[in-house]
Amino acid sequence: MSVQLRKIDEQVMVITGATSGIGLTTARMAAEQGAKLVLAARNAEALDQLASELRRKGTQVATVTADVGKQEDVARIGSTAMERFGRIDTWVNNAGISIFGRNEDVPLEDMQRLFQTNYWGVVHGSLEAVKHMKTRGGGAIINLGSELSERAVPLQGLYSASKHAVKAFTDALRMELEKEGAPMAVTLIKPAAIDTMFAVHAKNYMEKEPALPPPIYAPEVVAKSILYAAQNQKRDVFVGGASKAISANAFAMPRVLDKVVNAAMFKQQQSDQPSSPNRRDALYEPDPRNELRQRQGMDDKHHVAESSAYTAVSLRANKFMPALIGAGALFAAWKLTRRSSLRSGLRSAF
Amino acid sequence: MAVKLKKLNEQVMVLTGATSGIGLVTARQAAEAGVKLVLTARDADALDTLAHEMRQRGVDAITVAADVGNPADVERVGQAAIERFGRIDTWVNNAGIGVYGSLEQTAIEDMQRVMQTNFWGVVHGSLTAVKLMKPRGGGAIINVGSEASDRSVPLMGTYAASKHAVRAFTESLRMELEKDDAPISLTLVKPAAIDTPFTAHAKNYMEHEPDLPPPIYAPELVAKTILHAAATPERDLFVGGRAKLMSVLGNVLPRPLDGLMRAMVFRQEQQPDQPNNPDRRDALYAPDPARELRQRNNLPHKTTEHSVYQAYQLRSTPVKAVIVGGALLAAWGIMRRPAARNVWHA
Numbered sequence: 001m002s003v004q005l006r007k008i009d010e011q012v013m014v015i016t017g018a019t020s021g022i023g024l025t026t027a028r029m030a031a032e033q034g035a036k037l038v039l040a041a042r043n044a045e046a047l048d049q050l051a052s053e054l055r056r057k058g059t060q061v062a063t064v065t066a067d068v069g070k071q072e073d074v075a076r077i078g079s080t081a082m083e084r085f086g087r088i089d090t091w092v093n094n095a096g097i098s099i100f101g102r103n104e105d106v107p108l109e110d111m112q113r114l115f116q117t118n119y120w121g122v123v124h125g126s127l128e129a130v131k132h133m134k135t136r137g138g139g140a141i142i143n144l145g146s147e148l149s150e151r152a153v154p155l156q157g158l159y160s161a162s163k164h165a166v167k168a169f170t171d172a173l174r175m176e177l178e179k180e181g182a183p184m185a186v187t188l189i190k191p192a193a194i195d196t197m198f199a200v201h202a203k204n205y206m207e208k209e210p211a212l213p214p215p216i217y218a219p220e221v222v223a224k225s226i227l228y229a230a231q232n233q234k235r236d237v238f239v240g241g242a243s244k245a246i247s248a249n250a251f252a253m254p255r256v257l258d259k260v261v262n263a264a265m266f267k268q269q270q271s272d273q274p275s276s277p278n279r280r281d282a283l284y285e286p287d288p289r290n291e292l293r294q295r296q297g298m299d300d301k302h303h304v305a306e307s308s309a310y311t312a313v314s315l316r317a318n319k320f321m322p323a324l325i326g327a328g329a330l331f332a333a334w335k336l337t338r339r340s341s342l343r344s345g346l347r348s349a350f
Numbered sequence: 351m352a353v354k355l356k357k358l359n360e361q362v363m364v365l366t367g368a369t370s371g372i373g374l375v376t377a378r379q380a381a382e383a384g385v386k387l388v389l390t391a392r393d394a395d396a397l398d399t400l401a402h403e404m405r406q407r408g409v410d411a412i413t414v415a416a417d418v419g420n421p422a423d424v425e426r427v428g429q430a431a432i433e434r435f436g437r438i439d440t441w442v443n444n445a446g447i448g449v450y451g452s453l454e455q456t457a458i459e460d461m462q463r464v465m466q467t468n469f470w471g472v473v474h475g476s477l478t479a480v481k482l483m484k485p486r487g488g489g490a491i492i493n494v495g496s497e498a499s500d501r502s503v504p505l506m507g508t509y510a511a512s513k514h515a516v517r518a519f520t521e522s523l524r525m526e527l528e529k530d531d532a533p534i535s536l537t538l539v540k541p542a543a544i545d546t547p548f549t550a551h552a553k554n555y556m557e558h559e560p561d562l563p564p565p566i567y568a569p570e571l572v573a574k575t576i577l578h579a580a581a582t583p584e585r586d587l588f589v590g591g592r593a594k595l596m597s598v599l600g601n602v603l604p605r606p607l608d609g610l611m612r613a614m615v616f617r618q619e620q621q622p623d624q625p626n627n628p629d630r631r632d633a634l635y636a637p638d639p640a641r642e643l644r645q646r647n648n649l650p651h652k653t654t655e656h657s658v659y660q661a662y663q664l665r666s667t668p669v670k671a672v673i674v675g676g677a678l679l680a681a682w683g684i685m686r687r688p689a690a691r692n693v694w695h696a
Binding site for chain 2: 071102103104108111112115119120123124126127130131148151152153154155156157158160161162163164165166167168169170171172173174175176178179235236247251254255258261262266
């Protein structure tokens with residue numbers, strides 16, 4: 001059964017983590033395309049500022065100061081959306097945070113706080129969304145995983161674990177809703193490294209400031225994927241070909257990837273800047289100095305890819321995939337019936 | 351760097367969840383192999399009974415009543431092991447629990463409790479083990495994941511999430527230890543459905559008693575795999591060909607597998623003739639003394655006592671190469687026979 005979703009300009013969209021990075025980029029892009037928005041983040045001032053910016057452009061916006069790690073806060077996001085707009089068409093569980101450092105060096109409380117935001121935030125948000133959407137014509141739930149939903153890396157162990165858990169939760173929820181025939185699309189978005197405030201907001205236990213491994217993509221590439229999935233039922237989306245490549249390698253040759261990752265990622269996840277002893281992060285509290293920024297500005301060190309051919313094709317692939325598979329099967333059948341030419345072909349190939 | 355591990359009969363082994371299912375079978379197999387044991391579980395009485403059995407057989411074993419979800423408890427397990435034996439050679443993070451039911455039905459506290467035992471229990475155990483092993487010559491840490499570490503399952507969403515998280519944590523910790531050249535081997539064991547009291551211990555929100563999808567394998571296969579990894583460094587090991595199959599399908603054909611699971615798994619996860627008892631007891635928050643010290647649950651299915659895939663997997667690389675090479679040669683030989691080639695025209 002395919003789920004019918006509205007166009008963006010007819011949608012009410014909830015976005016968590018809306019005052020920074022991917023969430024902020026998605027909010028602005030959705031506003032431009034005419035969505036009504038319910039924006040949530042922990043920082044009330046940043047939310048106010050963003051809301052007035054979007055209202056000046058004619059967007060209808062409600063804001064909710066909320067910590068997605070708290071179920072009662074997430075319930076307030078849902079009730080605010082219903083009171084203000086009467087329905088929710090898309091709920092984007094985007095809020096997330098990381099910690100850089102070896103598993104042995106990170107205190108348990110920090111690990112738990114990360115899990116509270118990244119995993120339980122998605123659980124709270126998804127279940128709140130189901131509650132409001134299911135009986136009101138359905139809609140889309142879009143959960144932000146990561147390329148680290150498919151493959152763990154060193155120095156971000158708990159982030160990897162939280163994003164693996166998000167994937168499993170999202171996959172189970174999707175299967176359960178499909179079994180019921182609920183009119184809901186559940187999408188997992190798996191971005192590669194993105195130029196956002198991620199590394200600045202992350203808590204750091206390394207000697208150097210955190211960095212992201214290239215290739216690095218623009219947050220607009222993720223926002224576009226989110227808005228695509230808000231209108232077209234998609235199971236999952238890799239944002240950036242690098243994300244798909246990591247996933248494929250993790251499956252096909254995990255041991256080899258261990259070596260590659262260990263050779264490269266310890267260095268790639270640290271910049272050449274020493275970590276300041278007074279360094280501020282956003283693990284427990286938002287950092288007002290680093291709010292309302294879409295990007296950190298990594299293009300001074302790396303090329304930031306503004307588009308991904310892989311993602312552009314994969315978003316639309318289900319339209320022509322049956323044709324491709326059919327053509328492939330026909331071609332194989334034709335080859336098999338012409339066995340002698342196949343053999344001579346193989347001989348000449350060697 | 352290759353990690354050297356001791357022979358089993360020279361080892362001190364910590365085992366969590368030791369009073370039931372896979373943990374219990376592993377404890378008994380390890381005892382037979384001459385391992386000194388530090389056995390932990392939540393139920394002190396069951397531990398006492400097990401310790402008594404072990405001592406009667408001449409096994410050097412201590413017990414620590416502990417909840418792996420509580421970091422202070424896990425710390426105590428480590429301390430007790432060091433005080434008694436002076437070192438730990440293998441630490442098996444086995445304790446685990448499930449909740450059956452749709453995510454919408456399941457209370458958030460129940461989800462949190464599953465995560466606390468299955469995921470945080472592994473985090474607490476692994477980090478305590480690393481801390482105690484690293485300055486004492488190293489050893490093996492063995493984390494029990496699941497086929498649900500690689501592919502999620504409906505009606506077991508939180509269990510799958512906890513086991514996915516276990517895989518990621520294990521993978522990341524392994525890479526960090528390797529980077530350090532720490533003499534520690536870290537293995538993830540991923541069993542398919544195993545005939546243990548798992549379903550009886552699980553909390554249940556479904557209309558019927560939980561059931562496991564066939565084929566169901568014997569817990570002895572998992573124990574054998576764990577003991578293999580205690581003596582031979584391994585990255586990860588599946589137990590049961592089904593676990594491998596689910597992993598492959600989940601990676602290569604995720605969407606068709608969704609459909610297959612919708613068609614089969616919802617049904618397979620429940621026993622149609624056993625309605626859920628409203629007074630049903632489970633072991634989510636407290637152990638269930640009535641169901642302790644049982645290796646198997648004896649579900650109404652045939653239990654597979656052997657796994658060809660597992661037997662293959664535990665061979666050394668050269669032996670694997672010979673097996674695969676032999677199979678390819680045989681296939682090539684068959685394909686070369688004119689009669690076989692004609693099959694294409696049939």
